[in-house]
Amino acid sequence: MGDLVIDSLSMRFDLPKGGSVQALKNVSLELAKGELLAVLGPSGCGKTTLLNIVAGFLAPTAGKVTLNGKTVTGPGPERGMVFQQGALFEWMSVRRNISFGPDMAGHPASQTRPIVENLLRTVGLQDFGDKMIYELSGGMQQRVALARCLANDPDVILMDEPLGALDALTREKMQGLVLKLWKETGKTIILITHSVEEALLLGERLLVMAPRPGRIHKEYRLPFAEMGVGRDLRLVKKEPEFAERREEILGMIWDMEEEIMGRQEETA
């Protein structure tokens, strides 16, 4: 069953000085419930645009997105979003951040409280519920962001480089947490990342996108996410197949970057 269907999406932005940029061209893909898709590509390949269209923040120039048969026309609680950073509400405690979705939907506190407590434990913040956001480290803040998204019980979770601003060690721990949450909750996840390693580790499916116009370059099905659940991710990275794939994809992206640079030199 194709849960999330992205059907020949195109997106063209008009530039203020005239002319336009083709951010996406004819992108199609289907995601089944519970799949984890990592999207990788050089800057300008339209991966964030793609995510923003699925989230409903942007309307595509052509094509459509359907979730469970319903066409996406705007943002909605069934598609949760986790941002890189700075999307938490500093004026609220950790607990109130997590319960924001249910609170806005008008769910009674008695019903929300156990969910929030449960999520605090799941992301390892059981002692930090009453702290304010600015009292937490960057990694803890991203844990709150994940919990806040889960509290709303969305069908799809869209992650826009959620670990991009973290230091290497915290990032590794958080990758484990993302895998754990994915397995435990069975959510469909689209994860955008700049890191080839992260895409390989987390992506059950991996989409490499190419720029100008933004399009799907290659798609992989990978075993590493399954391998990594509940295990030390460093062991996964030691797999020979992992290293092989990493080199392959790094080379691919390297070539794309080279091509962009070359084209810029030509026009200049």
Added chain:
Amino acid sequence: MIVFLIYAAIFGLAYLAYRFWERTRHHLHDFTSLKTVTFGDESTVAPNRFASVISIIALFAIWGAFTGSVITPLHVPGPFVGDASFTYTARNAAGEIDDATVYMRVYRVGEEVPLPETSADQTGFAVDDALKIGAWRSVLSRPNENDVGGNEDSYSLIAIDGQPIAPGGTVRFSDGDVTMTSKGSLSIKPDKGWQMEPIWLPAPEAVVSRLGEIATDGYKNVSLWEHLGYSLGRVIAGFVIGSIIGIPLGYAMGLSNWFRGWFDPIVEFMRPVPPLALIPLIIIWFGIGEEGKVILLFLAALWIMTISARAGVSGVRISKVHAAYSLGASKWQILRHVIVPNSLPEIFTGARVAMGVCWGTVVAAELVAADRGAGMMIVNASKFQLTDIVILGIILIGIIGYGIDILMRIAEKWLVPWKGRG
């Protein structure tokens, strides 16, 4: 100039003394004393509280020293006060020469003193004089008027204390200068010293006692608290009305392009107009009563609050709004739970600026025209040379302005603890 040099000397000496004291205290060098790594890092330069205390003490010490105050043991030389005399030599028409003495009593203005006594034995044509002179003042003496034959043309003064003098010349006596005018009179100026005359700068204790006096008796039939209360009340009224209108207007400008387009020209034009420039127009339209003052302060606060609310709204991170949308919040919920709290730090910054501007504006407006208020008090006192009230008023205006800012900062810390930590 002398005052400045003394101040600079106190600054330097206090610094050296402090460094010396600190060096004897710690022998270990920590990272702050070896400021090679952190040099130029602004956060490492926290105000030295010792310096602040010494600075305030130094200001009062200089003030006291130059006004002969009781609060300082050391004073710069004051004006000559007491009895003095000099002897003049005159030649009369007959060519005879005679001496007489001018006795002076220099007193502090405000005290009642009798004339000094002249010596009893009077021989010759020149007769002793007795004078009273207020400290810092000068007096014109005409020795010829009581001298026998002094009104004759060929009578002339030829010397003072044995030093020859001619019209236009100046001679020093023991405690001052004597200048002979072209008409032959003597202008006597006792030494003024370095201290300031109370009508220019009263001593600190005079200001404090004046505070006690007008705090109990009031100034111009209005108590001091009422003067200050009126000023403060006008500021608060203007600021509150300005906020009530300015903040929603700023929100509307931040959220709707129609509002923004409509009010942008007005706000951008009015923002650089100093509120002081509006005072004449406000007086023409509304007179000098409370209404005009509050409207002026309302206008002073309005643009600042509008702009800060607008900046607070436009400064919201789009990812916060997107996050709220994808958590299922409606537009109104986002406005109430995301945009409004997100704009509070900006609004508080604006409120602090607005309160400062309003306080400055109210004092200025009262200087121009008012029947009560802190500004009216000082401008009125200045017309009567009541310098102590002027200085007192300036100090109170400063303290209240500073107090307002401190209160706003405390409120900010308490209400928007996340400010600057987004």
